Amino acid sequence: xxxxxxxxxxxxxxxxxxxxxxxxxxxxxxxxxxxxxxxxxxxxxxxxxxxxxxxxxxxxxxxxxxxxxxxxxxxxxxxxxxxxxxxxxxxxxxxxxxxxxxxxxxxxxxxxxxxxxxxxxxxxxxxxxxxxxxxxxxxxxxxxxxxxxxxxxxxxxxxxxxxxxxxxxxxxxxxxxxxxxxxxxxxxxxxxxxxxxxxxxxxxxxxxxxxxxxxxxxxxxxxxxxxxxxxxxxxxxxxxxxxxxxxxxxxxxxxxxxxxxxxxxxxxxxxxxxxxxxxxxxxxxxxxxxxxxxxxxxxxxxxxxxxxxxxxxxxxxxxxxxxxxxxxxxxxxxxxxxxxxxxxxxxxxxxxxxxxxxxxxxxxxxxxxxxxxxxxxxxxxxxx
Numbered sequence: 001x002x003x004x005x006x007x008x009x010x011x012x013x014x015x016x017x018x019x020x021x022x023x024x025x026x027x028x029x030x031x032x033x034x035x036x037x038x039x040x041x042x043x044x045x046x047x048x049x050x051x052x053x054x055x056x057x058x059x060x061x062x063x064x065x066x067x068x069x070x071x072x073x074x075x076x077x078x079x080x081x082x083x084x085x086x087x088x089x090x091x092x093x094x095x096x097x098x099x100x101x102x103x104x105x106x107x108x109x110x111x112x113x114x115x116x117x118x119x120x121x122x123x124x125x126x127x128x129x130x131x132x133x134x135x136x137x138x139x140x141x142x143x144x145x146x147x148x149x150x151x152x153x154x155x156x157x158x159x160x161x162x163x164x165x166x167x168x169x170x171x172x173x174x175x176x177x178x179x180x181x182x183x184x185x186x187x188x189x190x191x192x193x194x195x196x197x198x199x200x201x202x203x204x205x206x207x208x209x210x211x212x213x214x215x216x217x218x219x220x221x222x223x224x225x226x227x228x229x230x231x232x233x234x235x236x237x238x239x240x241x242x243x244x245x246x247x248x249x250x251x252x253x254x255x256x257x258x259x260x261x262x263x264x265x266x267x268x269x270x271x272x273x274x275x276x277x278x279x280x281x282x283x284x285x286x287x288x289x290x291x292x293x294x295x296x297x298x299x300x301x302x303x304x305x306x307x308x309x310x311x312x313x314x315x316x317x318x319x320x321x322x323x324x325x326x327x328x329x330x331x332x333x334x335x336x337x338x339x340x341x342x343x344x345x346x347x348x349x350x351x352x353x354x355x356x357x358x359x360x361x362x363x364x365x366x367x368x369x370x371x372x373x374x375x376x377x378x379x380x381x382x383x384x
Contacts, residue, residue: 006038006039006040006378007039007040007041008041009039009041009119009120009377009380010041010117010118010119010120011035011039011041011042011043011118011119011120011121011122011377012042012043012044012045012116012118012120012121012122012149012152013028013031013032013035013042013043013044013045013121013122014045014047014121014122014123014124014128014143014144015027015028015031015044015123015124015125015126015128016028016052016126016127016128017044017046017048017095017099017101018046018048018052018056018095018101018105019052019056019126020056020087020088020091021267022284022287022303023126023211023301023302023303023304023306024126025091025094025095025098025099025284026211026284026288026303026307027125027126027159027209027210027211027303028044028099028126028210029094029098029099030210030211030212030213030214031122031124031125031158031210031213032044032098032099033214033218034210034213034214034370034373035122035373035377038374038377039377043100044099044100044101045107045113045116045118045121045149046101046102046105046106046107047105047106047107047110047112047113047143048105048107048108049108049109049110049141049143050108050109050134051132051133051134051135053105053108054134058084058088059077060073060077080269080270080280083269083280083281084269086280086281087269087280087281087282087283089283090281090282090283090284090286091283091284093283094283094284094285098222110141110142110143110147110148113143113148113149114148114149114150115149115150115151116148116149116151116152117149117151117152118149118151118152118153119152119153119154119380120152120153120154120155120156120376120377120380121149121152121154121155121156122156122157122158122373122377123144123145123146123155123156123157123158123160123182124157124158124159124160124161124186124188124210125158125159125160125161125188125209125210126159126161127161127162127163128141128144128160128161129144129145129160129161129162130161130162130163140171140174140175140178142178145174145178145181146178146181146182147178147181153380153381154183154184154376154377154379154380155181155182155183156182156183156184156185156186156373156376156377157182157184157185157186157187158186158207158210158372158373159186159187159188159207159208159209159210159369160185160186160187160188160192161187161188161189161192161326162192162195163326164325165191165192165195165325167195172199175196175199175200176199176200179196179199179200179202180200180202183376184203184205184372184376185202185203185204185205186204186205186206186207186369186372186373186376187204187205187206187207188206188207188208188209188326188329189206189325189326189329190206190329190332190333191325191329193206205368205372206333206365207365207368207369207372207373208362208365208366208369209302209303209306209330211303211306211307211310212306212310212362212365212366212369213366213369213370213373216310216311216312219288219292219307219310219311220292222285222288223285223288223289223292225285226283226285226286226288226289228283228285228286228289230289230290230293231261231263231293233260233261234258234259234260234261234295235260235261235262235263235294235295236251236254236255236258236260236261236262236263236294236295236296236297236298237263237265237290237291237294237296237297237298237299238251238262238263238264238265238298238299239264239265239266239287239291239297239298239299239301239304240264240265240266240267240298240299240300240301240304240318241266241267241300241301242267242300244300244318244319244320246318246320246341246342246343247298247300247318247341250298250316250318250341251264251298251318254296254298254316254348257348258295258296260295260296261276261277262277263277263279263290263294264277264278264279265278265279265282265287265290266278267301269281288307291304291307291308291311291313292311292313294313295314296313296314296315296316297313297314297315297316298315298316298318299315299316299317299318300317300318300319300327302326302327302330304317305317305327305330305331305339306330309330309334309336309358309362312353312355312358312359314352314353315339315353316339316340316341316349317331317339317340317341318340318341318342319340319341319342320342321342327340328340333361333365334358334361334362335357335358335361336353336358339353
């Protein structure tokens with residue numbers, strides 16, 4: 001492609017770029033960084049509506065809780081406040097430095113996007129197509145389904161996800177209509193492609209999560225910018241977004257067998273969990289450093305699993321029997337389904353992961369994904 005044309009193409013990315021979640025921020029950075037190498041006028045579209053802001057507000061809303069629940073909630077919040085502030089600062093600093101967004105949200109409502117002008121808008125990655133929840137209602141966000149912005153040459157879905165697909169009959173017409181907003185559709189999970197094909201035929205392509213668009217060395221380079229002292233002893237990193245007793249029992253047993261200490265990071269700060277096991281105020285880059293330097297990773301997180309693969313770690317993804325098809329889809333792609341644990345009593349895998357084989361398979365999917373997104377952007381027509 002002519003470099004002059006590439007330099008002129010204005011690309012916007014709509015994703016969950018302000019979520020207080022390691023995976024959401026890191027995938028947003030990865031897609032932004034990858035595209036800027038080819039299309040310098042690429043930026044995050046700073047759309048962050050009230051239902052998102054409410055989810056990550058600093059002061060929780062206790063209005064609908066009982067008196068006892070309010071008192072308990074306030075005490076727990078005050079106890080954990082310094083740790084909550086530290087983790088929050090890590091998220092906000094990453095957004096400013098690596099995603100280039102300011103403190104103030106630029107587009108807090110969908111209507112504010114109506115007059116945005118881009119040659120290309122890329123929708124994704126992350127669970128942008130899941131149903132959102134606000135004021136006791138569940139709904140699809142029209143923005144992430146391509147109804148906004150209006151003044152766009154090409155709309156592309158890249159690694160779009162719906163999480164666990166639980167659709168009602170009323171959802172089908174909306175999805176059938178909305179999918180047609182996109183000229184190119186890249187989906188992260190195979191099971192979502194199968195579901196969409198039952199609703200409407202289109203040219204769907206399975207693509208990798210954006211974190212894989214940057215290679216291991218790219219991630220090493222930004223990790224080295226984090227001022228963070230890594231424990232100098234061998235450890236198991238236990239990262240989980242939601243409590244899973246099987247995962248807890250499994251990692252404790254693994255620590256006894258290996259003799260390694262456990263470093264535990266939870267999806268949210270639990271202030272009464274104290275001791276050197278618990279790392280509460282970890283930033284996104286520190287999170288990556290802890291994965292990179294670990295002996296073993298135990299997680300129930302999609303991005304915890306994905307970065308374990310990227311850094312070629314020994315890992316276990318501990319899931320409930322009917323849980324998290326996102327992880328299953330990724331591991332199926334790489335023939336690593338044996339790394340899924342659904343019972344704390346399962347036998348440990350003694351044979352190491354053959355990462356030479358994994359990298360060969362993964363490189364094929366990565367190249368196809370790069371070709372998909374670059375070709376899709378390049379096919380836009382821009383005014384002369």
